[in-house]
Amino acid sequence: MDEQSSMIDPFGRAITYLRVSVTDRCDFRCVYCMAEDMHFLPKKDLLSLEELERLCNVFIEKGVRRLRLTGGEPLVRKNIMHLVRQLSGHLETGALDELTLTTNGSQLERFAAELAEYGVKRINVSLDTLDPEKFRAITRWGVLDRVMRGIDAAQAAGLRIKINTVALRGFNEEEIPEMLRWAHGRSMDMTVIETMPLGEVDVDRTDQYLPLSELRANLEQQFTLADIPYKTGGPARYVELTETGGRLGFITPLTHNFCESCNRVRITCTGTLYMCLGQEDAADLRAPLRASEGNELLSRSIDEAIGRKPKGHDFVIDRHTHRPAVSRHMSVTGG
Numbered sequence: 001m002d003e004q005s006s007m008i009d010p011f012g013r014a015i016t017y018l019r020v021s022v023t024d025r026c027d028f029r030c031v032y033c034m035a036e037d038m039h040f041l042p043k044k045d046l047l048s049l050e051e052l053e054r055l056c057n058v059f060i061e062k063g064v065r066r067l068r069l070t071g072g073e074p075l076v077r078k079n080i081m082h083l084v085r086q087l088s089g090h091l092e093t094g095a096l097d098e099l100t101l102t103t104n105g106s107q108l109e110r111f112a113a114e115l116a117e118y119g120v121k122r123i124n125v126s127l128d129t130l131d132p133e134k135f136r137a138i139t140r141w142g143v144l145d146r147v148m149r150g151i152d153a154a155q156a157a158g159l160r161i162k163i164n165t166v167a168l169r170g171f172n173e174e175e176i177p178e179m180l181r182w183a184h185g186r187s188m189d190m191t192v193i194e195t196m197p198l199g200e201v202d203v204d205r206t207d208q209y210l211p212l213s214e215l216r217a218n219l220e221q222q223f224t225l226a227d228i229p230y231k232t233g234g235p236a237r238y239v240e241l242t243e244t245g246g247r248l249g250f251i252t253p254l255t256h257n258f259c260e261s262c263n264r265v266r267i268t269c270t271g272t273l274y275m276c277l278g279q280e281d282a283a284d285l286r287a288p289l290r291a292s293e294g295n296e297l298l299s300r301s302i303d304e305a306i307g308r309k310p311k312g313h314d315f316v317i318d319r320h321t322h323r324p325a326v327s328r329h330m331s332v333t334g335g
């Protein structure tokens with residue numbers, strides 16, 4: 001349905017997928033994502049839920065068919081279910097094909113049933129280990145058992161779950177086979193993600209970096225990985241494990257394998273539009289949003305920004321300075 005989008009970038013890519021970071025706050029402090037003493041944005045800079053909804057509506061009118069809420073942790077935003085309910089109206093009219101979210105799972109026990117009620121069919125849950133102590137170490141503040149109860153609740157509500165795991169050298173490389181058996185045993189797909197150099201954190205990223213080519217070679221010692229054409233519209237390349245019958249996706253952001261088919265843009269909780277996760281260029285949509293009640297100005301600002309969507313990204317972990325290639329944190333743009 002890409003042809004129906006009025007948002008076509010200079011490289012002919014139709015923009016049909018929007019990721020919306022609804023908050024930069026989080027109840028975890030994952031070591032690769034945030035510093036322990038993260039400074040969050042002042043509340044006044046955040047878009048209200050009504051403003052976020054208006055922004056989403058305009059993107060949907062312009063051709064977005066799939067929308068993902070993320071963050072920070074989307075489920076810690078106050079009254080987030082109000083936004084989910086409002087957006088679910090677009091599922092009912094058929095304007096939107098999919099409404100989904102990426103979550104750390106901590107609040108799922110409370111919200112899973114409501115999400116399902118509002119037409120959410122599948123969600124991504126981020127989980128890097130099945131060991132409670134390691135979980136506490138990597139998230140700094142998280143409690144594994146709570147996330148597990150969230151996963152149970154989501155499955156009981158009929159939500160399909162994909163587990164997202166960041167591959168971290170010396171942390172979970174040995175455990176990933178077990179996690180795969182666990183996920184596939186519960187009918188959940190899994191995706192492994194390479195660490196991306198986004199924002200200053202307290203750890204040295206060059207130590208954490210585990211190339212997925214290496215992980216894949218290790219997995220091939222234990223499993224038969226069959227390449228499959230399965231696509232979710234995202235950057236993951238999928239294989240099927242013959243032994244488990246489940247799917248495993250690889251996201252390798254440091255390679256350029258998905259830029260050509262990139263159909264997505266991101267907005268932050270302050271209304272900044274990022275045309276590429278790996279580039280600094282952005283457009284402020286909050287000013288045009290607040291400048292008038294009508295959406296014309298906003299729509300024009302979006303068109304101008306899409307007109308600048310870059311061909312691809314430029315991630316590098318600089319081994320000399322150890323500084324991130326992109327200074328904003330993942331919790332700002334939402335991954």
Ligand code: SAM
Nearest residue numbers: 033071072073102103104126164195196330335
């Ligand atoms: N809080 C939610 C969660 O954790 O799922 C949503 C936001 S989180 C920023 C989205 C995803 O980005 C998570 O799967 C997380 O593991 C991943 N992520 C965060 N920082 C990352 C980094 N530097 N490199 C790769 N993935 C990262």
Ligand code: SF4
Nearest residue numbers: 026028030033072104
């Ligand atoms: Fe929070 Fe998600 Fe970042 Fe972890 S990855 S600190 S859960 S936003």
